[in-house]
Amino acid sequence: MSRAVPFATNRLLDVKLPAVRSRIVMLLMAIAFIALAGRAIWLQLMTRDFLQKQGESRYGRTIELPASRGKVLDRNGLVLASSLPASAVWAVPEDVKATPEQLARLAKLLEMPEAELRRRVSADSDKTFVYLKRQVESDLAARVEALAIPGIHLRKEYKRHYPEGETLAHVVGFTNVEDVGQEGIELAQEKALAGRLGSRRVIRDRLGRIIEDVGILREPQDGHDLQLAIDSKVQYHAFAALRDAVREHRAKAGAVVVIDVRTGEVLALANLPTYNPNQRGQLSGAQLRNRVITDTFEPGSTMKPITLALALDRGVVTPQTVVNTAPGRLTIGSATIGDAHTYGALTVEQVLQKSSNVGTAKVALSMSPQRMWEMFTAVGFGQAPSMGFPGAVAGRVRPYKNWRPIEQATMSYGHGISVSLVQLARAYTIFARDGDMVPLSMVKAGAPAPGVPVIAPRTAQAVRKMLEMAAGPGGTAPKAQVAGYRVAGKTGTAYKQEGGHYVKRYIASFVGFAPVSDPRIVVAVMIDEPSAGKHYGGEVAAPVFSQIVGNSLRALRVAPDAPLSTQVIPDEPVEESL
Amino acid sequence: MTRLNLLLAGLLVVCALGLVTSQHRARRYFVELEHAQSQARQLDVHWEQLLLEQSGLAKASLIDAKARRGLSMQPISPERTLHLSVESSPEKTAMGAGR
Numbered sequence: 217m218s219r220a221v222p223f224a225t226n227r228l229l230d231v232k233l234p235a236v237r238s239r240i241v242m243l244l245m246a247i248a249f250i251a252l253a254g255r256a257i258w259l260q261l262m263t264r265d266f267l268q269k270q271g272e273s274r275y276g277r278t279i280e281l282p283a284s285r286g287k288v289l290d291r292n293g294l295v296l297a298s299s300l301p302a303s304a305v306w307a308v309p310e311d312v313k314a315t316p317e318q319l320a321r322l323a324k325l326l327e328m329p330e331a332e333l334r335r336r337v338s339a340d341s342d343k344t345f346v347y348l349k350r351q352v353e354s355d356l357a358a359r360v361e362a363l364a365i366p367g368i369h370l371r372k373e374y375k376r377h378y379p380e381g382e383t384l385a386h387v388v389g390f391t392n393v394e395d396v397g398q399e400g401i402e403l404a405q406e407k408a409l410a411g412r413l414g415s416r417r418v419i420r421d422r423l424g425r426i427i428e429d430v431g432i433l434r435e436p437q438d439g440h441d442l443q444l445a446i447d448s449k450v451q452y453h454a455f456a457a458l459r460d461a462v463r464e465h466r467a468k469a470g471a472v473v474v475i476d477v478r479t480g481e482v483l484a485l486a487n488l489p490t491y492n493p494n495q496r497g498q499l500s501g502a503q504l505r506n507r508v509i510t511d512t513f514e515p516g517s518t519m520k521p522i523t524l525a526l527a528l529d530r531g532v533v534t535p536q537t538v539v540n541t542a543p544g545r546l547t548i549g550s551a552t553i554g555d556a557h558t559y560g561a562l563t564v565e566q567v568l569q570k571s572s573n574v575g576t577a578k579v580a581l582s583m584s585p586q587r588m589w590e591m592f593t594a595v596g597f598g599q600a601p602s603m604g605f606p607g608a609v610a611g612r613v614r615p616y617k618n619w620r621p622i623e624q625a626t627m628s629y630g631h632g633i634s635v636s637l638v639q640l641a642r643a644y645t646i647f648a649r650d651g652d653m654v655p656l657s658m659v660k661a662g663a664p665a666p667g668v669p670v671i672a673p674r675t676a677q678a679v680r681k682m683l684e685m686a687a688g689p690g691g692t693a694p695k696a697q698v699a700g701y702r703v704a705g706k707t708g709t710a711y712k713q714e715g716g717h718y719v720k721r722y723i724a725s726f727v728g729f730a731p732v733s734d735p736r737i738v739v740a741v742m743i744d745e746p747s748a749g750k751h752y753g754g755e756v757a758a759p760v761f762s763q764i765v766g767n768s769l770r771a772l773r774v775a776p777d778a779p780l781s782t783q784v785i786p787d788e789p790v791e792e793s794l
Numbered sequence: 795m796t797r798l799n800l801l802l803a804g805l806l807v808v809c810a811l812g813l814v815t816s817q818h819r820a821r822r823y824f825v826e827l828e829h830a831q832s833q834a835r836q837l838d839v840h841w842e843q844l845l846l847e848q849s850g851l852a853k854a855s856l857i858d859a860k861a862r863r864g865l866s867m868q869p870i871s872p873e874r875t876l877h878l879s880v881e882s883s884p885e886k887t888a889m890g891a892g893r
Contacts, residue, residue: 383855452854
């Protein structure tokens with residue numbers, strides 16, 4: 217371009233401009249375009265990821281997909297525990313701008329002292345986040361939201377409700393504020409019950425509405441519902457009978473377990489003292505303790521049927537073998553054991569019916585310690601029962617190699633050995649079930665598990681007859697009788713041990729089953745330290761058994777197997793030997 | 795040539811407008827879907843609430859207390875029970891005989 221550019225034909229404008237000027241303009245424009253292209257390359261290639269992320273964060277949101285915790289149901293489908301949405305009320309103290317009147321209303325809604333609320337939200341607190349109250353029910357949360365105080369916020373969470381309350385507290389347990397199981401089934405089955413939160417990516421418009429689903433990052437998984445073996449009706453009868461007995465005998469504690477003979481399912485399990493899982497203000501260890509499973513005690517006479525069953529099964533004795541229990545005491549080495557009364561010659565049947573320590577010890581001493589140890593182990597003593605429940609204890613059965621004869625004798629009637637109530641109840645299923653045992657189950661079982669034989673069916677039937685005698689008019693527990701049903705069972709009364717010494721406090725127990733013609737339930741009752749005068753198992757625990765069996769069999773619609781007019785309760789029942 | 799260009803340009807405008815409306819519709823339907831889903835969730839929660847309430851009202855301890863206090867009912871006792879059996883023999887129907 218050597219020529220000058222003619223601007224116009226007008227001569228006034230016909231100024232010759234130097235060509236270099238237009239070149240400079242061209243060059244500048246070229247530089248500008250190169251800069252633009254460079255910028256484009258920079259944005260498109262070098263910083264693309266960063267920019268896309270920034271852009272997305274301006275309209276995209278990850279939202280949590282809630283997953284609810286599974287329900288706990290009883291065997292008939294009644295809800296025992298269920299989670300409902302609730303809210304946590306929280307505040308950023310710096311942002312809180314409320315009139316005194318608003319604060320007063322908020323304090324009233326949250327049921328907390330106004331001064332306390334004022335202290336928590338005061339701006340000079342060094343916290344940037346405080347929970348004011350957690351697990352607020354949704355209708356109340358709506359009213360808090362309606363106050364619209366700046367700086368006060370709500371967060372969604374879940375609250376667990378337990379409609380059965382204290383009746384089933386020890387079975388179901390409870391969850392903490394984060395909806396995580398802490399006790400009982402809630403803890404044992406945490407994995408199955410807990411839901412897993414999901415999340416997804418969405419695009420929101422300027423009004424905050426979700427307008428597009430970008431994709432699910434993680435599918436939410438609701439927790440599984442869990443159906444327990446517990447029958448709410450049986451549970452209520454067991455709990456009510458236990459509560460009345462503990463009150464009447466001014467006992468320290470009590471425990472009951474009801475087991476379905478055919479399936480090994482736990483139909484009811486109650487403990488006192490108990491608590492309300494919906495209001496857990498102050499909880500003591502005693503209230504939380506599930507005595508049925510986690511407490512062991514010396515069972516006392518309830519052990520006798522096990523010892524005698526072994527002797528019968530081994531052919532050492534027959535039910536009619538005569539044992540001389542006179543003079544009502546037996547000296548082994550330097551120690552002497554005794555009966556409450558002198559009975560003289562008793563058949564093995566009567567030894568159990570009258571609960572003679574001497575008779576049982578004599579029969580036991582004719583067997584080897586190893587045999588007895590094997591029997592105790594076979595019925596589950598000394599091992600924690602595997603029933604899917606936290607804290608199950610094993611109890612204590614010492615190795616047979618260092619049993620001294622006196623120890624073998626006392627163990628035969630339940631001293632020097634410790635078991636839990638659930639172990640005892642399970643052991644009695646061998647008598648209720650023709651000699652075999654099934655594993656226990658807290659959850660509703662499909663098909664009954666096959667039984668493991670422990671003693672011969674004939675032995676089981678013989679002991680069943682003996683236990684029916686023990687729970688009859690001539691036995692230690694006539695008060696265990698139930699109108700309309702034949703019952704069988706054995707009382708136990710034992711001194712408590714404290715610091716290795718026996719003290720003059722008692723544990724009264726009764727373990728039995730009904731109806732004898734075709735046993736359906738095993739019921740074990742334990743009353744700890746009855747202190748209203750009576751302390752024998754036959755006086756304290758047997759009436760509880762009777763009440764539970766009568767009500768439960770009616771609730772389970774089991775046909776009566778006995779005439780109704782034959783119940784005889786003698787004025788002076790046979791006193792139990794301690 | 796110019797006419798073809800005009801035609802194509804017109805077509806492009808129509809397509810672009812179609813895209814805009816369909817996108818708008820998709821978003822509107824999506825909002826509706828979200829709304830319906832949240833309603834479903836709310837109904838679920840309500841259902842759970844009702845189940846819980848039912849369990850609470852059907853619990854044995856409450857019925858027992860209401861029967862005792864409200865209706866002054868008494869638990870059955872053997873003395874006041876009349877059992878009927880099909881092969882009714884005089885021993886099996888006992889009333890007032892038990893202790």
